[in-house]
Structure formats: C-alpha cells, structure tokens
Amino acid sequence: MMQKNPREIILDTLLDIDRHNIYSNTALHTALSSNQFMSKQDRSLISRMTEGVTEQRIRLDYIINQFSKTKVHKCKPLIRCVLRMGVYEIYYMDSIPQEATCNECVKLVSKRGLNGLKGFVNGVLRTICRRKDDVHFPERSDGLEKYYSVKYSISEAVADVLLHTYDEETVVSILESGYEKRGTSIRVNTNRISVEAYKKQLENIGIRVKNGAYNDTSLIIENYDYVRKIPGFFDGFFAVQDESSCLAVKAAGIKEGQTVLDVCAAPGGKTMYAAELTGESGIVLSRDISDEKTELIEENAERMGYHNIKIMVYDALKPDEDLTEKMDVVLCDLPCSGLGIMGRKNDIKYNVTKEKIAELAAMQRHILENASGYVKPGGVLVYSTCTITRQENEDNVKWFTDNHHFVLDSLVPYMPEVLHNKAEKGYMTLLQGVDSSDGFFIARFVRR
Amino acid sequence: MATRNIRLDGDSVLRKICKPVKEMSYRTSVLIDDMFETMYAANGVGLAAPQVGILKRIVVIDVGDGNPLALINPEITFQEGEQTGDEGCLSLPGLVGQVTRPMHVVCKALNREMEEITVEAEGLLARAICHETDHLDGILYKDKAEDGLYEVE
Numbered sequence: 268m269m270q271k272n273p274r275e276i277i278l279d280t281l282l283d284i285d286r287h288n289i290y291s292n293t294a295l296h297t298a299l300s301s302n303q304f305m306s307k308q309d310r311s312l313i314s315r316m317t318e319g320v321t322e323q324r325i326r327l328d329y330i331i332n333q334f335s336k337t338k339v340h341k342c343k344p345l346i347r348c349v350l351r352m353g354v355y356e357i358y359y360m361d362s363i364p365q366e367a368t369c370n371e372c373v374k375l376v377s378k379r380g381l382n383g384l385k386g387f388v389n390g391v392l393r394t395i396c397r398r399k400d401d402v403h404f405p406e407r408s409d410g411l412e413k414y415y416s417v418k419y420s421i422s423e424a425v426a427d428v429l430l431h432t433y434d435e436e437t438v439v440s441i442l443e444s445g446y447e448k449r450g451t452s453i454r455v456n457t458n459r460i461s462v463e464a465y466k467k468q469l470e471n472i473g474i475r476v477k478n479g480a481y482n483d484t485s486l487i488i489e490n491y492d493y494v495r496k497i498p499g500f501f502d503g504f505f506a507v508q509d510e511s512s513c514l515a516v517k518a519a520g521i522k523e524g525q526t527v528l529d530v531c532a533a534p535g536g537k538t539m540y541a542a543e544l545t546g547e548s549g550i551v552l553s554r555d556i557s558d559e560k561t562e563l564i565e566e567n568a569e570r571m572g573y574h575n576i577k578i579m580v581y582d583a584l585k586p587d588e589d590l591t592e593k594m595d596v597v598l599c600d601l602p603c604s605g606l607g608i609m610g611r612k613n614d615i616k617y618n619v620t621k622e623k624i625a626e627l628a629a630m631q632r633h634i635l636e637n638a639s640g641y642v643k644p645g646g647v648l649v650y651s652t653c654t655i656t657r658q659e660n661e662d663n664v665k666w667f668t669d670n671h672h673f674v675l676d677s678l679v680p681y682m683p684e685v686l687h688n689k690a691e692k693g694y695m696t697l698l699q700g701v702d703s704s705d706g707f708f709i710a711r712f713v714r715r
Numbered sequence: 716m717a718t719r720n721i722r723l724d725g726d727s728v729l730r731k732i733c734k735p736v737k738e739m740s741y742r743t744s745v746l747i748d749d750m751f752e753t754m755y756a757a758n759g760v761g762l763a764a765p766q767v768g769i770l771k772r773i774v775v776i777d778v779g780d781g782n783p784l785a786l787i788n789p790e791i792t793f794q795e796g797e798q799t800g801d802e803g804c805l806s807l808p809g810l811v812g813q814v815t816r817p818m819h820v821v822c823k824a825l826n827r828e829m830e831e832i833t834v835e836a837e838g839l840l841a842r843a844i845c846h847e848t849d850h851l852d853g854i855l856y857k858d859k860a861e862d863g864l865y866e867v868e
Contacts, residue, residue, distance in 0.1 A: 268760050270758075
C-alpha cells in the first residue's frame with residue numbers, strides 16, 4: 268500500500284484554494300477528513316502548513332518575487348504553491364532543516380511531472396536559504412499601504428481602508444491580533460446547565476476555560492480537540508458564539524413573551540439566544556436565504572432544544588408585507604465585508620475590495636429598508652455587522668436615522684459596565700486587538 | 716538483499732489466489748527481506764508477495780510506528796467500525812481512490828519464526844492489513860474504491 272506524503276496533501280489543498288478560490292477552512296477540513304488514517308503529527312503538519320501558507324501568502328509571494336525571475340503570479344499554479352510551501356518552511360518552521368525542504372519541494376515537482384522545472388524550484392529555494400536575511404521588505408517610506416500589506420500579509424485595499432478609518436497605532440493592534448491564537452467563545456445554554464457547573468465540568472477534562480470579557484453566560488475555551496467531541500455538545504449545553512454576537516442580542520433588550528425576527532439568521536446563534544430570552548411564551552422568526560442555511564439553524568435549534576423558533580427560507584432583500592408592524596424586535600445582523608473577523612478567516616483579508624464594500628453597504632441599506640417596516644411603533648431594531656468599516660457601519664446608521672422614523676437609543680442599559688463609555692450614543696464599534704472580542708458593530712434604534 | 720520488480724496492474728499475477736506458506740525456508744526468508752527492501756525503496760507502507768510476482772501468502776507492513784510487521788498466512792478474525800479515506804497502491808502508481816475500511820481489526824498470522832501471533836490494529840495499520848491481505852486473494856483496492864481512482868497529478 269502507498270501512503271500519501273503529507274506534503275502532497277498540503278500541495279493539493281493549496282492548489283484547490285488557489286485554483287477554485289474556495290475557503291481555506293473548507294479545503295483544509297476536506298483534506299483532513301479524507302485522510303483520517305494519517306498519524307497525528309502528519310495531520311498537524313497539514314493544518315499548520317495549509318493555514319500558515321494561506322495566512323502569510325502576500326509576504327511569501329513578496330519574498331519569492333525578490334529572488335525569482337518569473338514572478339509568482341506568472342508561475343504555473345503548481346510551481347507557485349510549491350514555492351510558497353518551501354518559503355514558509357524556510358522562514359517559519361525552524362524544526363525542518365532547509366536542506367530537507369529544498370529536496371522535498373523538488374521531489375514534489377518531479378512527482379507531478381514537471382521535471383523541466385525542478386532546476387528552477389531548486390535554484391529559487393536554495394538562493395532563498397542562502398540569502399534568507401537579505402530580503403528588502405518595503406519601508407514605511409514606500410507607502411504605508413504597501414508596508415503594512417507585506418508586513419501583515421493583507422491586501423493593499425484592506426490596508427488602505429483601515430488606515431483611512433483608524434489611526435496607525437490602532438491599525439497595528441488590529442493587524443497584530445490576527446496572529447494571536449484566541450480561544451473559542453461559547454455561550455452556555457442556561458436552560459440546561461449553569462455557567463459555573465459547566466465550567467467545572469470542562470475544567471475536569473482538561474479544557475482551559477476563562478469567563479467571557481463582556482457577557483456573563485459566555486466562556487472562552489482552549490485546548491480541546493473538536494467542538495463536537497466536547498461533552499455536552501449533543502446535549503445542547505452550549506453554542507459556539509462570539510461574545511460580540513451575544514452582545515448584539517443583548518442590545519435588543521428582549522423581554523419575555525416578545526415576538527422577534529432575525530432576518531439573516533444562519534447559523535442561528537442570535538436566534539437561539541433570542542429564543543432563550545423570550546421564553547416559551549414568545550417566538551423568534553428565524554430566516555435566511557437558502558435551504559443549506561436554514562438547515563444549519565434547524566440543526567442547532569434542535570440540539571439546543573429551543574421550541575419557540577420558526578425557521579423559514581426567505582430572502583431579506585424581498586419585502587414581506589405580512590410582517591408589517593408586527594415585530595417587537597428585529598435583529599439585522601447583515602452580510603458584511605467581515606474585517607472584524609479577518610484573523611479567523613484568512614480569505615477575507617485578500618478578497619475584500621473597495622467596490623465590494625460599497626456593494627455590501629448598498630445591500631445592507633436595502634435590507635434595513637425592508638426590516639424597518641416590520642417593527643411595531645415603539646419597537647426595536649438592532650443593526651449589527653462583524654466588520655469595522657465606516658461605510659458599512661456609521662455611514663449606514665446616519666443614512667438610516669435620516670431617512671426612517673427611528674431614533675438611536677442608548678446601549679448603556681444592556682451593556683456591561685466596561686463598555687458604558689462607548690455605548691451611550693446608541694451605537695458602538697469594538698475592535699479586535701483593542702477590545703476583548705472580534706471586531707464588530709452594534710446600533711440600537713427605536714421606532715418612533 | 717535486493718529490491719525486486721513491482722508488478723503493475725494488468726499483470727495477471729496480481730489477480731491470482733496465493734498459497735499458504737507451510738514452512739520457513741531460506742528462499743522464503745530472503746523473499747521477506749527483499750519485500751521489506753522493495754517496499755522501503757518505493758516509499759510504501761505495505762507490500763504483498765504477489766506484488767513481486769510470488770504467489771505466497773506473505774505481506775510486509777511498516778506504517779512508521781517503529782514496528783515493522785512480516786505476516787505469514789494472515790487472516791482477519793475480527794473487524795469493527797469504519798474509516799473512509801484515500802488509499803494508494805505500489806502496483807497502481809500515481810493513482811489514489813477512496814476506500815472504506817474497518818477502523819479496527821484483529822489479525823491472526825505467523826511470524827518469521829512460524830509462531831502464531833495476533834496483531835490488533837487501528838486506523839492506518841488496520842487499513843494496511845486489509846489492503847495487503849486483499850492482495851493475497853487477488854483483490855485490488857480499485858475494486859473497492861467508491862468513486863473510482865483519480866490521478867495524484
């Protein structure tokens with residue numbers, strides 16, 4: 268029997284990401300689940316290299332371009348991916364001897380039938396080994412966008428947006444946070460178990476647990492294998508949900524017995540939390556655009572055991588007259604550029620452009636327009652995003668209050684004390700690396 | 716010791732049923748040594764005697780766990796669970812296919828000294844034992860691959 272060399276699996280995964288533009292998490296998940304028989308070390312090498320190469324892509328390409336006559340984007344995809352793997356190993360994995368890296372990469376190239384390019388790959392990688400410390404990275408004087416783009420491996424467009432929105436020190440904190448390994452945030456289902464009891468249960472099996480920074484029913488967990496293997500998962504003791512998302516629900520000030528609409532609900536974190544707050548006497552209408560998405564909500568609702576949720580496939584861009592002025596609370600957590608979570612999802616920092624941000628902002632307005640009609644007079648609309656661009660956040664808030672019968676309402680009663688100074692004006696941005704959560708934005712409006 | 720030629724798919728020897736080994740001879744002992752050498756040279760984790768053209772019920776396996784195995788007249792006596800994943804074979808170079816195998820097997824066999832041994836295996840080792848014992852009955856993994864084979868190119 269032949270065993271696939273882990274480097275071949277890494278290469279195939281990188282090629283998949285490069286050619287088909289699929290999400291790196293998805294590609295990695297597929298690779299790992301079809302190679303379950305491999306040893307733990309091989310599997311962790313696969314995760315580490317695939318994630319690392321994706322995370323550092325711009326920086327790696329910059330290094331390659333200094334030493335290779337053929338620029339990275341002109342190389343065949345296979346050669347491009349092999350070079351990135353090689354350079355990643357040379358710079359970020361001291362445990363692998365440089366000699367081995369060069370040999371393995373050359374072997375990969377010849378195994379894939381590109382014998383003619385063996386010499387090229389060998390030459391480039393060996394030169395880089397020799398002159399590892401001679402790379403001229405862009406200086407600040409070459410333009411801050413360029414400087415930060417290569418330093419933190421983000422697209423220049425993203426660097427540009429951030430630098431035009433925040434001061435430089437803040438931008439650096441945001442970008443640095445992308446490389447910190449943060450734990451996973453979970454919300455405990457207090458219908459099933461108390462936060463303290465569950466915390467003890469997790470600690471007893473060696474999971475590191477911290478209390479959430481902002482939300483009293485959130486825990487931050489580290490040092491676990493798979494979420495699905497954590498005891499209590501199938502009993503619905505918890506949902507994976509960032510604290511920011513919990514706060515967005517808190518901001519709505521949901522009371523027992525209320526009727527709540529969650530317009531873009533999948534995977535359903537906010538819906539579940541809202542269902543817990545309304546209790547069985549209330550109801551949460553939970554909608555999203557496709558079957559795949561609503562299935563996710565269904566799966567989660569079933570596991571967590573909430574029965575007061577009505578799930579439906581519905582496109583938020585289409586107005587629904589049946590709901591006119593029927594809702595006590597409408598939650599609008601809308602599709603966005605995602606710059607608040609770019610440290611978790613590498614694809615975001617490469618693919619976001621100014622045009623996309625503008626398109627998204629327009630779509631958000633369209634959905635807000637529809638959603639505003641569903642709110643009862645005196646009812647609440649909460650707008651939230653997981654991004655930190657002004658165009659999608661503050662600008663949309665201004666547009667919304669200027670054009671609708673809604674007023675901003677202070678978030679202070681719903682937020683923990685540490686956030687009170689930010690919460691007063693009725694909307695707030697939290698920044699990853701500056702505050703203790705993902706980057707996100709929440710605004711609370713009341714219908715006049 | 717020497718490496719031997721690996722027979723490729725299409726060679727009728729791969730489709731024959733192998734005969735049990737009755738006694739350990741000098742020739743058989745050399746064969747086992749050669750099989751290990753051939754397997755290592757080809758970066759394999761397992762090799763069955765018919766793959767080097769000998770119709771004897773002998774397989775060698777080394778999944779890199781520090782415990783190389785030579786199994787004579789192996790028989791799987793128990794299997795449990797399921798694992799689905801990619802598999803390849805030295806007789807079908809450059810190809811890979813998805814095969815579902817038991818997660819856990821118990822295999823009875825003789826060692827080089829012709830003593831009875833029992834091997835309990837999980838994961839990759841279980842997969843390798845299934846793959847190699849299939850060879851002894853003329854079965855190739857491509858017969859079992861769920862979506863056919865694809866090139867690793």
